[in-house]
Every structure is written in C-alpha cells, then in structure tokens.
Amino acid sequence: MTDPLxxxxxxxxxxxxxxxxxxxxxxxxxxxxxxxxxxxxxxxxKEDHFGVRHEGRLVAHAGLLPLRMAVGxxxxxxxxxxxxxxxxxxxxxxxxxxxxxxxxxxxxxRGPGHAFLFCRPPLVAxxxxxxxxxxxxxxEVEQPTGPVTMPLRTMWIPLHDDEPWxxxxxxxxxxxx
Numbered sequence: 560m561t562d563p564l565x566x567x568x569x570x571x572x573x574x575x576x577x578x579x580x581x582x583x584x585x586x587x588x589x590x591x592x593x594x595x596x597x598x599x600x601x602x603x604x605k606e607d608h609f610g611v612r613h614e615g616r617l618v619a620h621a622g623l624l625p626l627r628m629a630v631g632x633x634x635x636x637x638x639x640x641x642x643x644x645x646x647x648x649x650x651x652x653x654x655x656x657x658x659x660x661x662x663x664x665x666x667x668x669r670g671p672g673h674a675f676l677f678c679r680p681p682l683v684a685x686x687x688x689x690x691x692x693x694x695x696x697x698x699e700v701e702q703p704t705g706p707v708t709m710p711l712r713t714m715w716i717p718l719h720d721d722e723p724w725x726x727x728x729x730x731x732x733x734x735x736x
Contacts, residue, residue, distance in 0.1 A: 562652050565613065569654060571661040574608035577620060577642065581610075584617045585644045592644070594679055598710045601702055603734045605642055609661040611654050618646040621658035623666055624736045628675075631727020638666035638674040638718065639736035659689055663716060672722045677711040677735055691716045692724075699730040709735065 562568075574581075586592035605622025612618065622642035628635055640662050645654045666674045675694070678686060683693060694713040699706040709731075715724055 564649070564652055569611045569613060569619075569652075569657060571609050571611055571657050573661075574610045574620070577605065577608040577610075577622060581617055581620065582642075582644065585620055585646050587647075595711065600700070600707075600709075601734050602641070603639075603736045605639075605736060607662070607665060608642075609658045609665070611657060613649065616646075618649050619654035619658045620644045621655075621662040622736070623662045623674075625669060625671065626736065627732040629728075629730045629732060630725040633725070633727075634732070635725070636671045638669055638671050639731075640666070640674055640676040641736040643676070655685060656689055659686075663718070667718045672717065672719055673715050673724065674718055675713060675715040677709055677713055680712055683712055683714065686714050694724065694729070696729060699728075700735045701731065701733050706730065 582592065590596065603624060605624045607623040608620060610617050610620045620642060621640060624639045624641070626637055626639045628637050640659065643655060643659060663674055676686070691714040694715050698709045698713045700709050
C-alpha cells in the first residue's frame with residue numbers, strides 16, 4: 560500500500576555529512592531535540608549518514624559509527640547507530656524503519672557481529688518493532704570524568720546469522736554515539 564503523503568515511496572540516500580543545520584531541518588531548533596540533555600553526556604559524531612528527503616527537505620536521519628567495546632573483559636568491534644531523527648510532522652510513515660534499516664544494512668558490510676544503540680525508554684517499543692533487542696544489563700561508557708553507567712536503554716541487533724550477544728559486563732571504550 561502506498562502512503563498518500565508521498566507521491567513515490569521515500570528513498571534513503573547516503574549523506575556526505577550531517578550538520579547541526581541538517582538536524583535543525585529535521586527536528587527544529589529546540590534546545591534538546593533528542594530529549595537526552597538531562598543525561599549530561601558527551602557524544603561522538605557519526606561517520607556514515609543516511610537520510611530521506613521529502614519535497615527537498617531532509618526529514619529523517621540515522622548515523623553509524625564503528626566502535627570498540629569490552630564484553631566480558633574481551634575487546635570486540637561493534638557498530639553504533641545514533642542520531643536517529645524523524646521530522647515530527649512525518650512520524651508514523653515508516654521513515655525511522657527506512658533510515659535505521661539502511662544504517663544496519665551498511666553495518667553488515669563492515670564486519671562486526673552486532674550493532675547497538677542507546678534510546679529513551681519511550682522509544683524501546685519502536686526499536687523492538689524494527690527487530691532490535693533490549694540488553695538487560697548496565698553499560699559503562701566513557702565520559703570526560705571517566706566511565707559512567709549509561710542512563711538510557713541499550714538495544715542491539717545481530718548483523719550476521721542471528722549471532723547472540725556475548726555474555727559478561729559491557730563497557731563502551733569511548734564516548735557514546
């Protein structure tokens with residue numbers, strides 16, 4: 560079924576970059592567009608960017624970044640997904656599914672066995688519908704003052720052959736993405 564809002568199905572494109580102006584184009588100029596400022600965290604920029612344009616306007620984005628993580632004391636590489644944004648006036652049209660799906664598809668070409676993301680609790684159901692699983696343990700992340708426990712929910716998805724998440728404590732060896 561075609562979405563009546565779009566004359567043709569929206570297409571995800573690889574973006575050359577993603578700026579504060581791009582973010583404002585999607586989410587507006589609010590002080591806390593992702594609703595995570597109260598967490599007081601320092602975040603990393605993403606390397607790869609995927610977006611959807613509608614009538615010339617950037618309306619959705621997801622970013623991707625390869626990261627090092629220690630799970631059970633063993634260092635491993637994973638792909639971090641972040642900066643997921645959909646214009647408020649276009650939510651409910653499958654744009655998050657498209658941009659997150661494009662990021663995950665690209666992550667599969669990069670080698671690691673898992674992708675992960677951090678999200679606010681109200682978004683857990685959305686990501687579950689997209690195939691993500693909740694990690695039911697705390698995750699430590701680096702911050703300027705040293706490691707802290709991530710206050711947001713951690714979710715993950717296997718990138719190859721339904722690979723299970725490894726056992727043990729989890730520490731992101733960098734700032735979150």
